[in-house]
Each structure stands twice: as C-alpha cells, then as structure tokens.
Amino acid sequence: MVYSYFPGCTLKSKATELDRKARLCAAALGFELEEIENWQCCGGVYPMAKDEIATKLSSVRALADAKAHDRPLLTLCSACHNVIKQVNNDMLKDADIRTRANNYLQLDEPYGGETKVVHYLEVLRDEVGFDALKKAVKNPLKGRKVAAYYGCLLLRPGAVMAMDDPENPSIMEDLIKAMGADPVVYPQRNECCGGYLSLDDKEAVAKRRNKIVKSAADFGCDCIITACPLCMYNLAKNDCDVPVLYFTELLAQALGVE
Amino acid sequence: MHRIGVFVCHCGTNIAATVDVKAVAEAVREETGVVFSADYQYMCSEAGQTLVQDTIREQRLTGVVVCSCSPRMHEATFRKAAAKAGLNSYMVEIANIREQCSWIHKDMVSGTEKAIILARAAIAKVMLNTPLTPGKTPVTKRALVIGGGIAGIQTALDIAEAGFDVDIVEKQPTIGGKMTQIDKTFPTLDCASCILTPKMVDCAQNEKIHIYSYSEVESVTGFVGNFTAKIKRKARFVDEKKCTGCGECVEKCPMKKVPNEFNLGLDNRKAIYIPFAQAVPKVATIDANYCLMKKNGKCGLCSKVCGAGAINYDQQDEIIEEKYGAIVAATGYNPIKIDKFDEFAYSQSPDVITSLELERLMNAAGPSNGTLVRPSYLSKQDDHEAHPKTIVFVQCVGSRSTECRKGSKEYCSKICCMYTAKHAMLIREKYPDTDVYVFYIDVRTPGKLFDEFYRRAVEQYGVHYIKGMVGKVSPRADGKLDVQGSDLISNEQLHVTADLVVLATAIEPDKTARSIGTMLTASMDTNDFFTEAHPKLRPVESPTAGVFLSGVCQGPKDIPETVTQASACAAKVVGLLVKDELTGNPCVAHSDELMCNGCSACEKVCPYGAITYSDKEFRQPDRTVAIRRVASVNPAVCQGCGACTVACPSGAMDLNGFSNSQIMAEVDAVCR
Numbered sequence: 001m002v003y004s005y006f007p008g009c010t011l012k013s014k015a016t017e018l019d020r021k022a023r024l025c026a027a028a029l030g031f032e033l034e035e036i037e038n039w040q041c042c043g044g045v046y047p048m049a050k051d052e053i054a055t056k057l058s059s060v061r062a063l064a065d066a067k068a069h070d071r072p073l074l075t076l077c078s079a080c081h082n083v084i085k086q087v088n089n090d091m092l093k094d095a096d097i098r099t100r101a102n103n104y105l106q107l108d109e110p111y112g113g114e115t116k117v118v119h120y121l122e123v124l125r126d127e128v129g130f131d132a133l134k135k136a137v138k139n140p141l142k143g144r145k146v147a148a149y150y151g152c153l154l155l156r157p158g159a160v161m162a163m164d165d166p167e168n169p170s171i172m173e174d175l176i177k178a179m180g181a182d183p184v185v186y187p188q189r190n191e192c193c194g195g196y197l198s199l200d201d202k203e204a205v206a207k208r209r210n211k212i213v214k215s216a217a218d219f220g221c222d223c224i225i226t227a228c229p230l231c232m233y234n235l236a237k238n239d240c241d242v243p244v245l246y247f248t249e250l251l252a253q254a255l256g257v258e
Numbered sequence: 259m260h261r262i263g264v265f266v267c268h269c270g271t272n273i274a275a276t277v278d279v280k281a282v283a284e285a286v287r288e289e290t291g292v293v294f295s296a297d298y299q300y301m302c303s304e305a306g307q308t309l310v311q312d313t314i315r316e317q318r319l320t321g322v323v324v325c326s327c328s329p330r331m332h333e334a335t336f337r338k339a340a341a342k343a344g345l346n347s348y349m350v351e352i353a354n355i356r357e358q359c360s361w362i363h364k365d366m367v368s369g370t371e372k373a374i375i376l377a378r379a380a381i382a383k384v385m386l387n388t389p390l391t392p393g394k395t396p397v398t399k400r401a402l403v404i405g406g407g408i409a410g411i412q413t414a415l416d417i418a419e420a421g422f423d424v425d426i427v428e429k430q431p432t433i434g435g436k437m438t439q440i441d442k443t444f445p446t447l448d449c450a451s452c453i454l455t456p457k458m459v460d461c462a463q464n465e466k467i468h469i470y471s472y473s474e475v476e477s478v479t480g481f482v483g484n485f486t487a488k489i490k491r492k493a494r495f496v497d498e499k500k501c502t503g504c505g506e507c508v509e510k511c512p513m514k515k516v517p518n519e520f521n522l523g524l525d526n527r528k529a530i531y532i533p534f535a536q537a538v539p540k541v542a543t544i545d546a547n548y549c550l551m552k553k554n555g556k557c558g559l560c561s562k563v564c565g566a567g568a569i570n571y572d573q574q575d576e577i578i579e580e581k582y583g584a585i586v587a588a589t590g591y592n593p594i595k596i597d598k599f600d601e602f603a604y605s606q607s608p609d610v611i612t613s614l615e616l617e618r619l620m621n622a623a624g625p626s627n628g629t630l631v632r633p634s635y636l637s638k639q640d641d642h643e644a645h646p647k648t649i650v651f652v653q654c655v656g657s658r659s660t661e662c663r664k665g666s667k668e669y670c671s672k673i674c675c676m677y678t679a680k681h682a683m684l685i686r687e688k689y690p691d692t693d694v695y696v697f698y699i700d701v702r703t704p705g706k707l708f709d710e711f712y713r714r715a716v717e718q719y720g721v722h723y724i725k726g727m728v729g730k731v732s733p734r735a736d737g738k739l740d741v742q743g744s745d746l747i748s749n750e751q752l753h754v755t756a757d758l759v760v761l762a763t764a765i766e767p768d769k770t771a772r773s774i775g776t777m778l779t780a781s782m783d784t785n786d787f788f789t790e791a792h793p794k795l796r797p798v799e800s801p802t803a804g805v806f807l808s809g810v811c812q813g814p815k816d817i818p819e820t821v822t823q824a825s826a827c828a829a830k831v832v833g834l835l836v837k838d839e840l841t842g843n844p845c846v847a848h849s850d851e852l853m854c855n856g857c858s859a860c861e862k863v864c865p866y867g868a869i870t871y872s873d874k875e876f877r878q879p880d881r882t883v884a885i886r887r888v889a890s891v892n893p894a895v896c897q898g899c900g901a902c903t904v905a906c907p908s909g910a911m912d913l914n915g916f917s918n919s920q921i922m923a924e925v926d927a928v929c930r
Binding site for chain 1: 597598599600601603605606663730731732733734735736740
C-alpha cells in the first residue's frame with residue numbers, strides 16, 4: 001500500500017527522528033510513504049477558525065494531490081493530522097467552505113473531501129495489524145513500562161477524528177503490547193500539554209507538564225511516548241526525569257531497523 | 259338529489275384571523291348540491307351544534323360539511339350531533355381549515371382561497387358518502403400488564419380492585435422493579451422496601467391478579483377488547499408450585515462467583531438464587547449460564563437438598579396463550595451505559611459509581627449491609643481508609659446533552675436532582691465528618707416539598723453545591739480520585755481530591771420497550787419512550803386503541819408521579835373493561851372479489867393480520883365455473899389504515915368512507 005505522506009514542518013526541523021524512524025519502520029512493515037510534492041505548512045491551529053478560508057487552502061491542496069494519486073493521505077504529527085482531517089471534514093460537510101475553497105483554488109477538478117486521512121498509528125492498527133506487527137518485532141521491549149501520551153489533538157473532536165475513544169483510548173497501549181512492553185495507563189494521558197502557551201506562558205505549561213508526567217510516573221512508567229512534536233517539546237524536560245520519545249523511535253528499536 | 263349543508267367555523271380568531279370565513283360560506287353556496295351555508299363563531303359550542311341540527315331538519319340535508327379544526331379534534335362531536343338530528347353519522351365530513359390552513363398561513367387572501375378549496379374537496383367527497391353502520395364487538399374482561407415494577411403493580415392492583423382479572427408479565431424472577439433496589443425515597447426519606455413490598459405481597463395474594471414472573475410477552479395479535487397474547491414462561495428449572503422459597507438450595511450451591519445483578523455487580527450471588535429476601539414470588543431460579551449441572555451435568559446439589567423436590571433441570575420454556583381486552587405497557591427504565599463517558603473514569607476506578615450503585619451501598623440489605631464504604635474496600639471494611647471522607651456527586655451524566663456522543667440523551671432525566679439531594683443529605687446525616695460536593699448544571703426541584711428538601715440539603719446539612727460540570731476524574735496511583743471541575747459562579751477551576759465519585763446517570767426506556775411497542779403497534783418517540791394519544795388530554799393512553807401507558811415507559815418520572823399515572827391508567831383500563839361491547843369502526847377495507855386476483859399484496863402489507871384468502875367458485879363469461887383464490891377482510895380486526903387499498907394492483911381493495919372514488923373526487927375538486 002502506498003500512502004501520500006504529509007510530514008509537516010516540524011518533522012523537517014525539530015522532529016526529524018519522528019519522520020526518519022517512521023520511514024524506516026514503514027519499509028520494514030511493508031507500506032510506502034510517498035511525500036506529497038510541494039506540500040506547505042498546515043497552518044498550525046489557525047485553520048480551525050471557522051470564518052477564515054485562506055488558512056485551510058494548504059490542507060486542501062495536499063488533500064487534492066492525494067486524491068489525484070488515488071491514495072489515502074497519511075500524517076504523523078498530531079497537529080497536522082487534526083488540522084487536515086478537520087479541513088477535510090469541512091470540505092465534505094460544509095457546502096459554504098467547499099464552495100469558497102474551490103472558487104479560490106481553481107483546481108483542475110473540484111475537491112469535495114474525497115480523500116481518506118489516516119494517521120500512522122491507524123495504519124499500524126488497521127492495515128498492518130498489531131498481530132502482524134508483533135510477529136515483525138525483532139527486539140521485544142520486554143520489561144519496559146511505557147506510558148502512552150495522546151494529548152488532546154490526536155483524538156478530538158471524537159466524531160471527526162474517529163480514531164479511538166477520546167476519553168479512554170487504547171490504540172497506543174495496544175501498540176506498546178505488540179512491541180512486547182507493558183503499557184502504563186494513567187489518567188492524564190489525554191489531557192492537553194499546554195500547546196502553544198509555551199510561547200508566552202511558560203508557567204502554565206510547566207504546571208500541565210508536571211501534572212502529566214507525575215501522573216505517568218506515579219503509575220510506574222519508565223518512559224513516555226507521543227506522536228506530537230509540540231507535546232514532545234513541552235514534556236521533554238521534566239522534573240521527574242522521565243524520558244519522552246516519539247512512538248516511532250520505540251517502534252524502530254523493537255523492529256530492529258536502526 | 260343531494261342536499262348538502264356547509265358550516266364554516268371562526269374558532270374565535272383561530273380561523274377567522276387568517277381566513278375570511280364569510281367569503282368561504284359565500285363561495286361554497288354556489289357549489290352543486292349545496293343548499294345551505296353559514297358561518298358561526300364557535301361551531302363546536304352547543305349553539306353551533308344546534309344550528310347544525312336545526313338545519314339538518316329544516317333543510318332535509320343529506321350531507322354535512324363542517325369547515326373547522328382537525329377531524330381528530332371534533333369529527334366525533336359533529337357526527338354525534340348529526341346522528342341526533344336523524345342523519346347518518348358518516349354523512350358528515352370535516353374540512354380542516356385550522357391546523358392545515360389558518361394556523362400555518364399568514365396571508366388572508368391566500369388563506370381564504372385555500373379554505374375554499376378544502377371546503378370544495380370535502381363537498382365533493384360527501385356527495386359520494388354512503389351511510390355506514392358500525393358493528394359491535396365483545397370485550398374480553400381481562401387486562402395484561404407488561405412489566406411488574408411499581409407502575410405495573412399499582413395499575414394491576416387498581417384494575418383488580420375494580421373487579422377485573424389482570425395478569426402481570428415480568429421478565430425478572432421477581433416483581434418489584436427498580437424500586438426494590440432503592441434505599442430511601444424523597445422527599446420523606448421513608449424506606450422504599452417498606453412501602454413497596456406490602457404492595458408486592460398484595461399482588462401475590464389478590465385472587466384477581468396472576469403474576470407471570472421470569473416471563474416475556476412473545477407476540478400480541480387482535481385489537482381493542484380482543485387481544486391475544488403469547489407469553490413465554492422462561493425455564494427457571496424450579497417448579498414454582500413446589501418451591502417454598504426456603505433457600506436451602508442457595509445455601510448449598512457451590513457456584514459462588516456469579517455477578518449479582520440485584521446489587522449491580524458489587525457482589526456475587528450463587529448460580530441458583532432468590533434475588534432478595536422479599537421477592538415475589540419467593541421462588542428460586544437457576545441461572546443456566548453458571549449452573550454446573552446445566553453446563554456440564556456435574557453437581558445436582560440443589561436437587562439433593564430440596565425437600566420439596568422442586569428442582570427440575572429438564573424444565574423447558576413454555577408458551578401460554580391468553581385473551582385480553584386491554585394491554586398496559588409498564589416497561590420502565592434503566593440507567594444508561596456510561597462506558598462512553600470515561601472522562602469520569604467509571605471503567606477505570608471501582609470508586610466511581612452510579613447513583614443506583616450508591617443506593618445498594620447505602621441499603622441495609624446491600625453488599626456492605628448499609629455501611630457506606632468505598633467499593634475498592636468492600637472486602638476490607640474495617641480498614642480506616644474504607645469510609646469515603648470526600649464524596650463528589652456529578653449531575654446530568656448523559657442527560658441534557660447536545661453532543662452526539664453515543665448513549666447521551668437530550669432530555670432531562672428529571673429524578674436525578676432530587677435523589678442526589680437525598681443521597682447528599684443522608685450521607686451528611688449519618689457521617690457528619692464527610693465532605694459532600696454536588697456539581698450541577700441547574701438544580702431542578704419542582705414538586706410538592708421538593709425545593710424545601712433541596713434547600714435543607716444545602717442550608718441544614720451543609721452540602722457543597724457547585725454550579726458547573728466536572729471535566730475529568732483522574733484515578734491516582736494511591737486510589738484517590740482527582741476531580742477537576744469548573745465553578746461557574748466564582749469562575750475558577752476547582753480541584754477536589756475525592757474518595758468516591760457518584761455519577762447521576764441519565765435514564766432511558768428499557769431495551770425491551772421497542773420490541774413491545776412494535777408488537778402492540780404503539781407509537782414511540784425517537785428516545786423510545788411511548789407516545790401518548792394526546793400530550794395533555796390523553797396522557798395515559800397510547801394512540802393505539804386498547805393500549806395504555808403506565809410509568810417511566812412514557813417519560814422520566816419519580817415514584818409519586820409513576821404511581822399517579824399508574825392509577826390513572828388503571829381507571830382508563832377499567833373504563834374499557836366495564837363495557838360489554840365496543841362499537842367498531844365501520845370505515846374498514848373490503849375486497850371486490852370479482853376484481854381480486856389473489857396476489858397476496860394486501861395481506862403482506864396489512865399490519866393487523868386482517869386479511870385472509872379462500873378459494874371461491876366464480877361463473878366465467880363462457881358460463882363455465884372457475885375456482886379462484888380471493889382476499890377477504892375480517893372487519894373486526896381491520897383498523898381502516900388503508901395500506902391494502904394502496905398495495906392492491908387491481909383496485910379490488912377499497913375502504914369504506916375513504917373509497918378510491920371519494921379520494922379522486924377530492925383531488926378533482928382541489929385541481930378544479
């Protein structure tokens with residue numbers, strides 16, 4: 001299976017490990033990531049504004065490109081995934097946004113939300129399958145206690161993202177089990193890390209970080225995994241000295257593709 | 259020669275404000291066959307009816323058209339009036355110029371034009387009306403009550419009191435319903451069992467009442483006064499007649515690890531069980547899913563110890579058939595499943611419970627013998643951590659929800675504000691060292707002595723009521739619960755470390771209500787509550803004749819309201835059963851056998867099973883005799899819905915009072 005891959009800006013700068021390991025693992029697990037040509041920044045969270053159309057255009061371009069290749073669009077970064085999937089939903093369901101975006105872009109063929117947007121984790125679960133993944137694991141992470149951190153963007157709004165139960169998810173825990181480690185379930189795993197507040201209210205972010213990491217540490221984890229570069233940025237340096245990794249880093253270890 | 263009279267009603271300003279009623283009367287006077295037309299302020303009033311009657315006599319009318327409200331409202335009124343003046347009731351037609359005209363239009367000109375057209379259509383129809391005479395059907399003087407909770411119990415007792423036989427069908431092994439699980443009742447705080455169990459015993463002892471426990475209604479056929487129900491008596495593997503309820507079998511049963519549904523899974527029961535001490539009937543039931551004898555044929559202990567010889571492992575489900583004149587739906591409710599509300603961590607911590615679970619924890623006959631303990635400490639109640647010192651109640655879990663989350667309800671479940679106040683008060687009364695918080699959206703306590711009750715919780719018992727919702731309950735590694743909520747009045751985030759969180763979960767109709775509604779052809783709303791025949795004026799009857807509604811199956815209610823409705827429902831049932839015969843509806847279908855080709859299309863669409871086929875001899879044009887299969891309608895069963903007349907490809911099926919030619923005449927008049 002070939003996916004149109006939208007890495008997003010952060011994966012080309014701060015989060016290169018998320019990107020590089022994801023490509024290695026994909027190759028090992030037998031699916032292809034073909035980077036969309038000339039993709040542009042998804043716009044961070046700005047496209048969530050309901051009254052602004054320009055911010056949604058880069059997502060629509062990427063989605064239309066995937067459609068032209070008749071492929072699902074795959075993302076890794078939680079924020080990119082959230083933005084592109086929500087814009088896609090708008091293009092499918094909101095006639096006003098659809099008309100305005102198409103009028104602006106003048107694509108060869110109008111885009112109406114046809115592309116399927118999938119997250120890398122969903123491919124692991126639904127295409128590869130955790131049972132098959134378990135068989136592909138070369139170095140089972142025996143004895144490791146891994147806490148999955150979902151954050152807020154990956155699963156919400158639940159009806160649009162439709163990846164997992166936003167209040168009691170299991171996709172990453174199932175991945176952790178498939179890699180041979182023990183998942184640590186802790187209540188703060190789907191709470192917000194503070195997001196962009198790190199730009200102007202470091203105190204607020206520190207509070208969120210400590211709450212999340214302490215909660216995971218209290219339940220006995222030895223590391224935290226995430227899919228989001230911003231979550232990684234906010235959680236990485238914590239008082240509890242719990243290492244935070246991208247899920248692809250752990251996956252690469254388990255698959256032995258480093 | 260037709261002599262039609264047209265009567266146009268003002269309905270005060272309801273019609274006259276949007277329809278020029280005088281112009282309507284004027285316009286229809288010119289119609290063929292019309293010999294009289296008039297308008298009047300309130301045609302349904304005594305004076306209006308007298309006008310209709312006098313005109314029938316003076317003008318020797320052969321047909322009447324009343325231009326007024328919906329026929330659902332006053333068709334019967336005018337039919338009765340016409341009959342008194344000597345005109346066949348079915349020679350009266352209503353032109354609905356209120357609900358379908360004046361109420362939905364604003365413009366007088368177009369409103370008047372439409373009213374004239376509707377009147378013309380009714381005139382065209384009445385010209386083709388034929389006098390009809392309704393038949394009579396006898397009434398079976400026995401009622402069926404589906405559901406044996408407090409609603410069903412009260413309805414059955416009242417029907418029996420009036421002298422009629424009544425059967426209660428209850429799917430659980432005992433009657434009593436949800437009220438048996440409740441500890442105390444608001445606003446008087448009297449013990450639920452103490453007021454319920456005597457009524458259960460009354461049911462058992464009443465000669466007029468027959469209880470089918472552990473039974474379900476399989477199918478219902480027939481119509482008002484003449485229903486036939488098939489009731490499945492599920493095998494309980496214990497002979498009800500022999501079992502004395504001594505409990506010896508329960509004592510000896512080695513299978514101890516069966517989740518006890520009566521205590522909502524907070525403790526375990528045996529594979530053979532009596533749900534609780536006051537069960538009616540007090541008869542043991544074997545749970546075949548867990549019974550070792552049923553599963554692998556090894557055990558048989560209960561059979562050995564039963565002195566009455568009541569155990570019968572080979573018992574089979576039994577279907578019995580019974581006839582009824584009236585059927586009462588009293589199917590009750592259940593708390594919703596809250597697995598999709600996991601921000602409250604219900605599935606993650608044993609110390610997050612529902613309000614009904616709290617009832618069991620506070621009940622002297624419950625898993626903790628009435629001592630309030632954290633469920634995580636149920637097996638170590640002496641531990642000093644067992645008693646919850648801080649308790650958070652969360653209101654409206656799943657109720658009043660506008661989100662599309664699966665299982666959430668748009669409606670207010672109505673009972674939660676009061677029972678939460680009750681819980682909070684009882685806890686503060688018994689354990690004054692406990693801190694109690696209640697997070698709410700609104701506190702809704704209308705009802706006799708209800709608001710006073712809630713205020714007592716706040717003012718006298720010092721319960722902390724906080725306006726705002728809980729966003730997250732986080733179970734900590736040490737077992738405590740971090741509750742994060744918003745206080746909308748002081749506009750701040752609140753963090754409470756709690757030992758116990760109690761969720762006031764929304765209630766929904768029992769899962770069986772939908773299938774029972776289909777069986778009874780009783781209509782339901784989108785939430786699966788039964789709809790009433792009229793939301794204000796006929797609140798305990800279903801639109802389906804002979805079907806009545808009792809309790810929460812019609813909408814959320816507390817106990818006093820449920821009992822009120824149950825008794826009202828019984829009064830309506832008695833009003834039906836007391837009649838020896840019912841006047842039928844003559845507007846039923848009939849088949850023209852010469853045109854019928856026996857295709858079965860009508861039989862397939864008939865929801866009442868009123869159509870049967872038989873082979874009949876017909877003389878052919880060439881004078882030979884041919885045998886053909888033709889449809890015939892049982893007029894006693896037919897409800898006159900007209901589905902068959904539409905389905906019939908050859909036009910053989912027709913409906914009295916709504917014949918194909920009458921409808922075409924109406925259409926022609928509208929299109930003229």
